[in-house]
Amino acid sequence: MTNTEIKNKIEKIFEGLVFSGEESDFLRIEANKDKIRDLMQKLKDDGELSFDYLFSLTGVDFGEELGVIYHLESVKTRKLIQITVKTERENAEIDTIHDIFPAAYFNEIEAHEFFGIKFKNHPDLKHLFLPEDWDKGYPMRKDYTDINMLIR
Amino acid sequence: MEEFLTDQLKTQEYFLNMGPQHPATHGVLRLLLKLDGEIIRNVDMDLGFIHRSIEKMCERNTYKQIIHLTDRLDYLSSHMNNEAVCLLVEKALNIEVSDRIKVIRTMMDELTRISSHVLWWGVMGMDIGALTTFMYGFREREMINDIFEETCGARLTMNYNVIGGLRYDLHENFVKRVKEFIKHFKKKLPEYDKLLTNNVIFRKRIEGVGYISEKDAVAYGLNGPTARGSGISCDIRKIHPYSAYDRVDFEEAIFTEGDSYARYKVRIQEMWQSLSILEQLVDKIPEGEYRVKTKAVIKLPEGDYLQRVEAARGDFGIFVKSTGQKFPYRVKFRSPGFANLTALNKMTQGLKIADLVAVLSTIDIVVPDIDR
Numbered sequence: 001m002t003n004t005e006i007k008n009k010i011e012k013i014f015e016g017l018v019f020s021g022e023e024s025d026f027l028r029i030e031a032n033k034d035k036i037r038d039l040m041q042k043l044k045d046d047g048e049l050s051f052d053y054l055f056s057l058t059g060v061d062f063g064e065e066l067g068v069i070y071h072l073e074s075v076k077t078r079k080l081i082q083i084t085v086k087t088e089r090e091n092a093e094i095d096t097i098h099d100i101f102p103a104a105y106f107n108e109i110e111a112h113e114f115f116g117i118k119f120k121n122h123p124d125l126k127h128l129f130l131p132e133d134w135d136k137g138y139p140m141r142k143d144y145t146d147i148n149m150l151i152r
Numbered sequence: 153m154e155e156f157l158t159d160q161l162k163t164q165e166y167f168l169n170m171g172p173q174h175p176a177t178h179g180v181l182r183l184l185l186k187l188d189g190e191i192i193r194n195v196d197m198d199l200g201f202i203h204r205s206i207e208k209m210c211e212r213n214t215y216k217q218i219i220h221l222t223d224r225l226d227y228l229s230s231h232m233n234n235e236a237v238c239l240l241v242e243k244a245l246n247i248e249v250s251d252r253i254k255v256i257r258t259m260m261d262e263l264t265r266i267s268s269h270v271l272w273w274g275v276m277g278m279d280i281g282a283l284t285t286f287m288y289g290f291r292e293r294e295m296i297n298d299i300f301e302e303t304c305g306a307r308l309t310m311n312y313n314v315i316g317g318l319r320y321d322l323h324e325n326f327v328k329r330v331k332e333f334i335k336h337f338k339k340k341l342p343e344y345d346k347l348l349t350n351n352v353i354f355r356k357r358i359e360g361v362g363y364i365s366e367k368d369a370v371a372y373g374l375n376g377p378t379a380r381g382s383g384i385s386c387d388i389r390k391i392h393p394y395s396a397y398d399r400v401d402f403e404e405a406i407f408t409e410g411d412s413y414a415r416y417k418v419r420i421q422e423m424w425q426s427l428s429i430l431e432q433l434v435d436k437i438p439e440g441e442y443r444v445k446t447k448a449v450i451k452l453p454e455g456d457y458l459q460r461v462e463a464a465r466g467d468f469g470i471f472v473k474s475t476g477q478k479f480p481y482r483v484k485f486r487s488p489g490f491a492n493l494t495a496l497n498k499m500t501q502g503l504k505i506a507d508l509v510a511v512l513s514t515i516d517i518v519v520p521d522i523d524r
Binding site: 028 | 197198199200203205207208368370371372373384386391392456458467469471473482484486490491494523
């Protein structure tokens with residue numbers, strides 16, 4: 001299955017997505033954050049596409065906005081796609097997908113504590129890597145500064 | 153008496169800390185156990201005791217400087233981690249490397265895999281209570297470390313790959329030493345089986361323990377030998393061949409039982425396969441350049457890049473978001489150990505604490521890889 005074929009199939013089951021990178025090694029998709037759960041569920045359940053493996057979940061500071069990049073893979077076809085979701089910087093909030101992909105559970109905690117992206121309906125957004133009493137902001141954001149940071 | 157116990161004595165769940173300073177957690181990992189007597193009801197984890205924020209450091213380093221930071225992730229597969237960065241940049245800039253580089257990289261990968269699996273085997277036995285294995289494992293590991301030391305100048309964090317090739321050419325003793333090692337290890341691997349694989353006490357401890365089904369393994373994002381123990385074909389060397397893996401003949405080790413013993417057998421099988429790859433390549437190292445000249449300052453064109461390699465613990469991925477500058481905008485290390493560890497709770501439901509140690513050992517975690 002080529003990237004263009006994947007694109008056509010996804011367009012049939014879901015509307016309102018922006019595609020790019022058909023010529024490169026993986027398809028890139030930009031999605032609306034309100035519909036991310038629906039999209040993920042459909043990509044996972046579709047018999048032919050069956051994107052059932054969450055390869056990685058990356059929090060990103062885009063500058064004006066924050067966002068999450070999901071990499072989904074199909075165990076059957078071994079094809080990989082990249083889904084980007086953006087959210088506003090203040091009160092960043094995205095729906096959790098940990099009940100669709102259990103692998104997202106700890107990755108969402110990580111994105112929350114380093115980027116301050118809140119995952120709606122996640123049961124326990126605790127501190128995982130940082131100390132329990134951490135209150136100095138979100139270290140992986142671009143505007144974060146710390147007196148202990150040697151390279152600026 | 154029996155009736156009295158069940159009627160009058162009430163049990164209640166309690167909480168126990170395991171780690172961060174605990175030998176069985178293989179580093180500074182803290183597990184929070186919810187127990188009913190000795191039976192595990194829930195395993196939660198607390199990480200970050202050696203979190204160095206390498207991903208953030210990468211945003212302030214050039215691509216050439218990133219390579220040596222990846223050594224410090226999974227230090228037992230340092231060669232594969234280095235290679236992932238090099239392959240990513242080479243693919244993005246269309247740098248074609250010579251066959252000699254590809255073959256040497258593949259051989260180094262497989263030596264690293266054996267040395268990592270041998271260490272795992274030693275520690276696995278020790279976790280269960282068989283102290284001899286640790287000595288046996290380190291004896292073989294020492295030979296590989298000596299090979300690395302001669303060629304790379306270091307024994308653990310080799311930092312041997314550079315963008316466009318290798319840091320140094322092979323040492324003149326390399327081929328001889330590798331041949332010696334193959335001969336030696338071929339005799340020793342069956343001994344491993346006699347000592348541990350077919351040992352009744354050992355098998356009773358891990359057979360049927362820590363089961364995870366194929367469906368759950370996919371859902372939790374398991375990868376590497378841990379997933380192959382549940383029957384998932386996920387070897388990146390087969391799926392997306394890189395370096396010289398497309399020209400060697402080897403089998404992907406897969407077992408379908410899904411328990412700790414299956415994961416154990418996968419790694420033993422992988423050591424045989426690595427040996428076979430080494431045997432195929434050792435006499436066929438092509439002549440040629442060991443490094444392609446690259447620019448002093450490397451800038452990746454704007455875009456998203458992803459490179460995956462099969463490290464000793466599984467599917468190691470590097471995701472780079474570039475804005476066309478000499479520093480990457482965002483780097484994400486997809487660590488195999490982190491994904492595998494998230495399934496620990498699922499695997500250990502209803503087991504005893506002693507089993508948790510055995511299960512943790514067959515997942516084969518390295519904490520710096522998880523903390524990053």
